Amino acid sequence: MAAQRGQRNGVGGDTPPAPTAAEVTTPIPRVAEVPAARERARAIPEAAVARLAVYLRVLSAMQEQGAGTVSSEELATAAGVNSAKLRKDLSYIGSYGTRGVGYEVAVLIEEIERILGLTRKHSVAVVGIGNLGHALANYGGFPGRGFPVSALFDVDPDLVGVPVGGLPVDHIDDISRVCAEREVSIGVIATPPPAAQTVCDRLVEAGVQCILNFAPVVLQVPDHVEVRKVDLAVELQVLSFHVARRADDAAATNGQQVNGMVVS
Amino acid sequence: MAAQRGQRNGVGGDTPPAPTAAEVTTPIPRVAEVPAARERARAIPEAAVARLAVYLRVLSAMQEQGAGTVSSEELATAAGVNSAKLRKDLSYIGSYGTRGVGYEVAVLIEEIERILGLTRKHSVAVVGIGNLGHALANYGGFPGRGFPVSALFDVDPDLVGVPVGGLPVDHIDDISRVCAEREVSIGVIATPPPAAQTVCDRLVEAGVQCILNFAPVVLQVPDHVEVRKVDLAVELQVLSFHVARRADDAAATNGQQVNGMVVS
DNA sequence: GGTTGTGAAACTCTTCACAGCG
DNA sequence: CGCTGTGAAGAGTTTCACAACC
Structure with missing residues (x-):
């Protein structure tokens, strides 16, 4: 149990790229070509992935304001990066711009959503319904759709059954069953530090492969589990x-x- | 107003290093040497700074358990990085280890605290007392001392005067006066997205030079203000x-x- | 003319590997 | 002999700058 790996820290702005990326890539030497969509996706630098999410938000705002197209310059400015970086980032997902014109907002939104896997719903479970857990649960259907909070857990028996943000809290011992039933794909750990590793182990046991960790603890997880932390x-x-x-x-x-x- | 700069994203683990670092360094071509402590500090990579904070936490835990010395291997494992990286990181702050033995826990703690500026108190102001703001205010004296929450702000008149986490909420219009009085050095933005930029501007106006932004917005700030975001x-x-x-x-x-x- | 897409250069950060020292 | 500190190599990321194209 517990492979020793880097943990990408979300907040704070650093990019602890961690020893992942290339390593995680299929161990097969891979003869030469065959980029095949899937391969292409794998080649996107972590740093670029995080920025794509930002571009997506900016683009959505632009679309709401009725914008049909954007230039890399405009979009870059709005996203707080320089245009060369933006174009490079977009180039990782394909060529959807028109030279001399710019990008179609709608097209870009669609492509970024596709790459980020946002066409599928990702059920989120929040573990630890304290101050932070409450706040997270109340976001009710996390950032802009696509991430419905569909399970809440705590150890405190007094909390079990109490609805928070419209969803009743389950006991942590039921984590495996409930996560399976509700097809949770992302676990959010908002427990006190001492409980974090145990909770993490249980989530992994329950089949959750992505974890967002708010506890100030370095989690040990198997290789196939992705952890990001907010510290x-x-x-x-x-x-x-x-x-x-x-x-x-x-x-x-x-x-x-x-x-x-x-x-x- | 509003210089266009990168914003280090904290959570999520990427390192959008942003165009800062070297740039921010004195524009002087710099003839050759003169590291002079201060210069040395500036030379620490952002990514390393974030990890130093993690090492510090691990070291504190070790000290509580009575550890006197650690090897780079032990510390690295506990912090979830490899030992070469750890040693390199520590080398940025000086040579405090003993070859063949390891590091004295107490010494390392002291040095890291010094470099991170933790010998001084940093008053924190939280703006936006919604779900998240509440949670943050209730941390009451943020992570492990040194970051007392000493001001809370909101636009809602009904909240003004109400104590949250033992501290009464002030109206956002008083931000400048209150921040000055209480010597706030870090502003935390936990408002809805549309209010974030305005709040940010006010904080900057009030003399706050460091901002932690939870709002999903790219803030525009002058060059001398440091922003980290949790998104x-x-x-x-x-x-x-x-x-x-x-x-x-x-x-x-x-x-x-x-x-x-x-x-x- | 304007803007994209992208090799290549530049830079930053990580990992290696070993000399140096206790 | 063990472990630190670090130069140098390697990997990843950003920036430049320009050819290709509308």
Whole structure:
């Protein structure tokens, strides 16, 4: 149990690409060509995948405002990246633009959704109905459709049966059965740190292959399970680092340091 | 207003390193040396900074269990990275290990805290006291000390004055005054998407230089402001991508595709 | 003229592998 | 002998810049 692998940290903006990518690729040497759609998808860099999700959101907003086409420049600006990167990212999923014109918003939306697997519904289970769990459950049908929250779990017997965001909480011991019944494909861990690994093991046992982990714990999972984590402490500490760097810079630039202490 | 820059996404594990790093570094061609502590700090890769925060957490746990020293191998395993990466990361902050022995837990904790700027308190303001804002406010003094939540804001007049997590909510119009008074250094945006940019602008106006953004919006900020974002939709969609890839793989491996459709 | 798509260069981050030191 | 610290190689990502095309 518990293969030792990197865990992509979602928030915080770093890209701990982790030893995945190429490795995960089929162990077969693969003679030469045969990109075959599936192969092409596998070749998309993790970093680009995350950005595609952002483009998708921006495109949806544009579509709502009636936009028919966008140039890479416009879309890039709206998404906060430069246009070269955007075009490169889009090139990973195919050539859907028209030179001299731009991209059709509708086409791009469709293609990105297809690549991200959003044409299929992904049932989400939230484990740990504390403050955060409550908040997540109440998103009720997570970000923009496609991710219905269809199961809630907690250890606390007092919570079992209580509806949160319209869905009654189940006991964690039923996780395997319930996840199977409701075809949960994504598990969200919002438990206290000590419970996280156990919950994770149970989710994996229940057949869940993708986990979003909010607990400040490094989860050990088998190779076939994908984990992403959201770590508030890390986020804040990275920001803290930048505050510190800034303070140092300021001290170095205008004034000078006084025995290592910045004069205010 | 609103410089166009990348936004490090925290959660989700990608590293959209953004065009920062080297760029942000002093525009001076820099003749040769002069690392001068401050310079050294600036040279730490973003990705490494995020991992240092993880190491710190693991080290603290080890210290609680009475560990005096750790080897890079042990620490790396506990942190979910390989030992070479760990040693490289630690080398960015200095040489605090003993060859043949390992690292002193206490020393490492101290040094990492220093580099991350955790010796100083960073007051946090949470804006948007909805589901998520509530959850965040109730963390009460965020992750492991050092990040006291000292201000809460919302537009809803009915919420103003109501204590959440022991702290009364202030009206968003007072953001500038309150942030100044309480020396807020980190702003957390937990508002609905349409309000995020405005709130961000106000925070910046109030002098806040670091922002953690939970709203699914690409914020435009001046160069001197650091933004990290936590984007649930992106996280889920990246996981969805992996589910899809997995499904394709399975179809390719055991069965075969039927006109591009996976046979279930 | 305008804009895409993409090789190739540049850069950043990770991994290797081993010298150096306790 | 064991483990750290690190130069160098490798992998992944971003940026450049321009040919191809509408």
